[in-house]
Structures are given as structure tokens and as C-alpha cells.
Amino acid sequence: MQDSKSYKIFKTFNVICMACITFITLYPFIYMFAQSFSSAQAVINNRVHFLPVDFNLSAYTSIITESRFWNGYRNTLLFTTTGTFLGLFLTVSLAYPLSRDDFPGKDVILKFMVFTMFFSGGLIPLYLLVSNLGWIDTIWAIIVPNAIIIFNVLVMRTFFMGIPQALIDAGEIDGLNQLQILSHIVIPLSKPIIATIGLFIAVQIWNDWFSALIFLNMDDLYPVTLFLRNIVMGSQMTAASGQAVDSSAVTTLPQTLQAATIMLVTIPILAVYPFIQKYFVQGMMIGSIKG
Numbered sequence: 047m048q049d050s051k052s053y054k055i056f057k058t059f060n061v062i063c064m065a066c067i068t069f070i071t072l073y074p075f076i077y078m079f080a081q082s083f084s085s086a087q088a089v090i091n092n093r094v095h096f097l098p099v100d101f102n103l104s105a106y107t108s109i110i111t112e113s114r115f116w117n118g119y120r121n122t123l124l125f126t127t128t129g130t131f132l133g134l135f136l137t138v139s140l141a142y143p144l145s146r147d148d149f150p151g152k153d154v155i156l157k158f159m160v161f162t163m164f165f166s167g168g169l170i171p172l173y174l175l176v177s178n179l180g181w182i183d184t185i186w187a188i189i190v191p192n193a194i195i196i197f198n199v200l201v202m203r204t205f206f207m208g209i210p211q212a213l214i215d216a217g218e219i220d221g222l223n224q225l226q227i228l229s230h231i232v233i234p235l236s237k238p239i240i241a242t243i244g245l246f247i248a249v250q251i252w253n254d255w256f257s258a259l260i261f262l263n264m265d266d267l268y269p270v271t272l273f274l275r276n277i278v279m280g281s282q283m284t285a286a287s288g289q290a291v292d293s294s295a296v297t298t299l300p301q302t303l304q305a306a307t308i309m310l311v312t313i314p315i316l317a318v319y320p321f322i323q324k325y326f327v328q329g330m331m332i333g334s335i336k337g
Contacts, residue, residue, distance in 0.1 A: 082305035105306035118270035129189035133247040145206035187261035205239040
């Protein structure tokens with residue numbers, strides 16, 4: 047069957063709309079990429095748009111020779127890996143019992159969890175709690191307060207509810223306890239949602255700089271995103287004060303340093319995504335509509 051004229055017009059309109067959305071989405075990244083490889087003079091003269099102008103690596107050279115950047119990178123990797131494993135462990139441990147019909151008090155717990163999605167204690171009570179626990183200037187101040195995200199728990203619970211009850215019953219007949227059912231039946235069948243939630247948690251921790259700004263006072267513990275934030279703020283303060291670009295900025299300008307740092311911070315997450323893309327779409331679809 048040939049497509050009708052109206053359907054062809056509809057497809058053409060969709061392609062144009064998707065192309066525009068794709069361009070709008072990719073242009074900031076392309077612009078930062080081009081700026082990071084351009085000369086400071088080209089950036090000052092606003093000659094950088096899509097491709098690098100006066101190609102050079104001075105911005106990257108300045109970044110990779112900065113010990114604070116690599117120290118922040120190491121801290122970010124530590125925070126992200128530890129926080130992702132902890133977040134997945136707690137999310138699975140909470141979502142599975144809430145997916146069981148025979149779990150006592152399930153409805154009350156769910157209502158309490160949903161309530162916390164709309165109302166929170168605020169920043170000051172959170173800071174006082176973290177301080178009283180002695181977590182200031184520790185990794186726990188970064189990963190524990192956000193270890194459980196209620197949205198992630200609800201999505202994973204919905205996925206668990208979609209697992210056939212016959213498989214659970216078969217495990218119980220074979221003498222498996224609930225922990226064994228979770229580890230031998232539920233988790234192997236839940237790779238898509240676990241990969242999806244793991245990506246959500248990892249991206250959130252990787253991009254988080256505000257928690258470090260509030261709870262960390264030692265430079266040695268700062269994540270790389272806080273290093274990037276300091277570069278951005280330094281660039282904005284220089285522009286706001288009207289300071290002229292001195293001779294040292296002829297090689298590297300704050301904008302080029304900012305762009306190079308953004309590239310180095312963003313690339314690891316972009317490199318991970320293709321490996322879990324097949325799980326990502328499947329996990330979000332099933333975890334959102336089943337149950």
C-alpha cells in the first residue's frame with residue numbers, strides 16, 4: 047500500500063520537527079566542543095559557532111595539568127560508583143517487598159513515600175541531620191541523603207509487579223525464601239529496570255555539585271563538578287567586574303577553560319549510555335506501564 051498524500055505530509059512535518067529538536071538539543075554541545083578547541087582571541091571576537099577557529103589545545107593542556115581537576119575526577123568516580131551501588135541496593139530492597147501483595151502495611155508505607163515527594167524538611171534540617179551524624183567532610187554526606195529516590199522506587203516496584211506470580215510461587219514451592227527469590231528469580235529478570243535506575247542514580251551523583259558545596263569544606267574532597275562550577279563562577283565574576291583580559295588570558299580564557307572542562311566532565315556519561323541504551327528504553331517502558 048502506498049502512503050496517502052496527507053500521511054506523507056504528516057511524516058514530512060514530523061521529520062522537520064524532529065530535526066529542529068535535534069539541532070536545538072545538540073547545538074550547545076557542538077558550540078562548547080568548538081569553543082574548547084578554539085583560540086582565546088577567536089572566542090573574544092565571537093567567531094566560534096560550529097567549528098573550532100584557530101585550532102589549539104591550550105585549554106585542555108591547562109586543565110589536564112591542574113592537579114585539582116584530577117583529584118576532583120577521582121572523587122567524582124568514587125562518589126558515583128559507591129552511590130550507585132548503594133542506591134540500587136536500597137531501591138531494590140525497598141521496591142521488592144512493596145511489590146508483594148502479602149507485605150503488611152504496604153499501603154501506609156506507599157502513601158508516606160509519595161507524601162515525601164511533595165513535601166520535604168528543607169535544607170537546614172538536612173544540614174543539621176548530616177552534621178549531627180558526623181558526616182560533614184565525608185563521602186556519606188554526598189551519597190546517603192539521595193540514596194533513595196522515591197520516583198525510582200515506584201518505577202522499580204511497578205516493574206517487579208509485572209513479573210509473573212507463577213515464577214514466585216514456583217520458587218516458594220522449591221523451598222526458596224524471599225531473599226533467594228529476589229536474588230535468583232527477580233533480579234535476573236529485572237536487568238532492564240536495574241540498568242535504567244542505575245543510570246539515573248549515576249547521572250544524578252555525577253552532576254551533583256550543590257551537595258558538595260554545602261557539606262564539604264575540604265578541597266581534597268571536592269568533586270569535578272564543583273571544580274567546573276568554580277571555573278564558571280570565576281568567568282562570570284570576571285565579566286561582571288568589567289576586568290580586561292590580561293596577557294595570561296591570551297593563551298587560555300575562562301570561557302575556553304569552561305568549555306574544555308564541560309567536555310571532559312560530560313564525555314564519560316556519554317560513553318556509558320550506548321552500552322545500556324537497549325536496557326534503558328525497555329526498562330522505562332515496562333516499569334512505567336505494567337501493573
